[in-house]
Amino acid sequence: MINTGIIFGINGPIIYVAGNQGFKMGEMVLVGKQKLVGEVIGLTKKETTIQVYEETSGLKPGEEVTSTGAAVSVTLAPGIISNIFDGIERPLKEIQSRSGAYITRGISVEPLDINKLWDVHITVKSGDELYGGSIIAEVPETPAILHKSMVPPGISGIVTNVVSDGKYTINDPIITLKDFSGEERVLTLAQKWPIRIPRPVNKRFSSDRPLITGQRILDTLFPIAKGGTAAIPGGFGTGKTMTQHQLAKWSDADIIIYIGCGERGNEMTEVLEDFSKLVDPKSGNPLLDRTTLIANTSNMPVAAREASIYTGITLAEYYRDMGYHVAIMADSTSRWAEALRELSGRLEEMPAEEGFPAYLASRLSGFYERAGFMENLNGTEGSVSIIGAVSPQGGDFSEPVTQNTKRFVRCFWALDKSLAYARHFPAIQWLTSYSEYLSDLSPWYTANVGSDFVDCRNQLLSILTQESQLNEIVKLIGSDVLPDDQKLILEIARVIRLGFVQQNAYHPSDTFVPLTKQLKMMQTILYLYTKTKQLIAMNMPMSVLKQEDIFEKIISIKYDVANDELDKFDHYRVMIDEFYQQVLLKNA
The missing domain is CATH 3.40.50.300 (P-loop containing nucleotide triphosphate hydrolases)
Known part of the structure; x- marks a missing residue:
């Protein structure tokens, strides 16, 4: 039954209807002469409160509000992918073709193209017993996505009639189900679902x-x-x-x-x-x-x-x-x-x-x-x-x-x-960000990337944290008074920041980096840290280590090693070993 009411108050997007006219909470309604889309958000004996999803300028008391009998819902069918919608699933391209650059108030547009013919492959046959979620048809929606049309949740029964493969619109009957009470239901490629209710899962x-x-x-x-x-x-x-x-x-x-x-x-x-x-x-x-x-x-x-x-x-x-x-x-x-x-x-x-x-x-x-x-x-x-x-x-x-x-x-x-x-x-x-998923994902990283992936990650974050603490000291008394082992931490942290954390979205080798390369980069940086720390322990001054350009070469790995050239990382490890030997020989 269609319920109607009369507007008696308007406050921006909120309108009020006198009395309880039989509207339901969350129900979608059509407001005024222009049939503006609204939703019931409050019900009392004295009044019904409605929020309107369109501009209410020009709306006046005395205009009528009409119920639709359904909650605010979206249409689910082939045609969603690659489309552009507004906040209530109205297709903006179709609106533009009808009314120009601005959305005309009260414009009524089908969410999806109801005239387009889709290539439909039926996946069920007569006599099959189906439940909510069962896939009944497959449609190539785009070259990347195969759309799988399903029985809406809450519906089940036996297939009594099914069409053959062919071209159909989203509203053409595809199968007929007889539910367990004997009632027949015709299913199409399209279904509706209220936006504020999560879809059920097992x-x-x-x-x-x-x-x-x-x-x-x-x-x-x-x-x-x-x-x-x-x-x-x-x-x-x-x-x-x-x-x-x-x-x-x-x-x-x-x-x-x-x-x-x-x-x-x-x-x-x-x-x-x-x-x-x-x-x-x-x-x-x-x-x-x-x-x-x-x-x-x-x-x-x-x-x-x-x-x-x-x-x-x-x-x-x-x-x-x-x-x-x-x-x-x-x-x-x-x-x-x-x-x-x-x-x-x-x-x-x-x-x-x-x-x-x-x-x-x-x-x-x-x-x-x-x-x-x-x-x-x-x-x-x-x-x-x-x-x-x-x-x-x-x-x-x-x-x-x-x-x-x-x-x-x-x-x-x-x-x-x-x-x-x-x-x-x-x-x-990196000091204020966090992820609580790390412990859950550690077994996956160990099994699929490398057993030391999480350990390398923890070492990198530890060095960056130490750098932050040391920078507080540097601000007060300068970096020259720091011992060489702390100067090394600052230098390795710079390598991590510029060579690992910083990423160039416009560089072909750096815009996307697979996990295997990320691990190799961490291992290389930490290997450099290990070898240079050994040199510092032998009383080699940091000023000597920085005379070589080894730190800059490790920073440039992100650009110099392509994603499919991971064998080059062996060359960098050899380079670090050669650097280590050269420093020892020069300062022997």
Whole structure:
């Protein structure tokens, strides 16, 4: 039954309907003459509260609100990959073709192309018994992604009718199921799912394998697991978006969902243009062949911004259910939290710290908890990894969004403006960043990369920590008074910073580095440290060791040794041995 109500109050994106007209909590409604999309967020005997996902200018009391009978949902079907949506899954390219550069209020556009014919291969036959999650058809969605259409969760039965392989639209009947009560259901390639409800799974696994990114400071020092969560906090210009670009391009996720949540319009345009030009290094095809973009700029309505991350995570869970590993780039959750704050203020709720609503923490936890490595209903394994950028005002990490995010993520990549201004990228500060996944991933590194990988990583981080402590002394009394063993630590730390931690996204050999090369680089740097420490123990002064250019040669390994030339590392070990002998002979 369609319920209707009359608007009696409007406060920005929040509108009020008199009385209880039979609306349901979370229900999607159409508001006013222009049929603006809204969602019921409050119900009392006296009034119904609705948030509107579009601009409410011109809306007036007395206009009608109509129920749709369904929650705010996304359409799940072939055509999602390589598409660009707004925060409530409206395709921006289709909107542009109809209304130009700006979204016309109340425009009604199908989320996915309902006229396109897809090549469908049916994977079931009459008499098969199916359950929620069972794969019923396969569609080549892009050259990189095979779309697997599934029975919606909660539906089961016996196949009574099935079409033959051929070309079908997403709304054409594909199979007919007779459920165990005798009722028949017709299934198509498309299904709908409410964005605020996680899709069900059989089992959640522990985090035991890394999401390989090819970025040394991430893979080695602060790794993230597949199905893990990470935050990238940083002030303006520290490289949050560029870091996410690198992760999107090089991480070993099958599918990327990029959510531009409340970003500046020109920055979002740059993202869209960059992604359209990027080439997938795995296949040589455009990166968009395995990417979906959700663009919700800062001038779009705040309610749609609040919904955008739920739209993105629901799309990710759908592809996870097919057995894919999905990575979500949410840029940025601070803008999403600001949308929550504005909506909370309109609702006249009691503010908490810095005006954010008291439920900020629970909303953040609800979002990040939807990540994980799962066994799906159909028995396949898939994962959703969430990497959320945080934009604290003035780079203050003590503000509520950053602090609450730290409570719910296990990986914290803190960007540092002093590193960024010094042109050290990625500008991740190794002293304030951390990863809680290291102990879980250690067995994987030992089995697949090398038994000493974690030990080498720990030694590198120890040297960088010692450097920080020594720099405090150097600031007070200068470096000349330090003993030679401490001067060596400073020099090796410089080699680690410039030759290992710093990475050039535009250099063909340095933009992506496999784990085997990362281990070889660590071993070479630590071998240099071992040999030079032996020389220092023999009373060789640091000034003599620096006369040779061995430190600079080790720094340049990242450029001089290609990813497929790992045998060259033997040459560097020989070079270090020769350096060791030359110093002994010269100072004998």
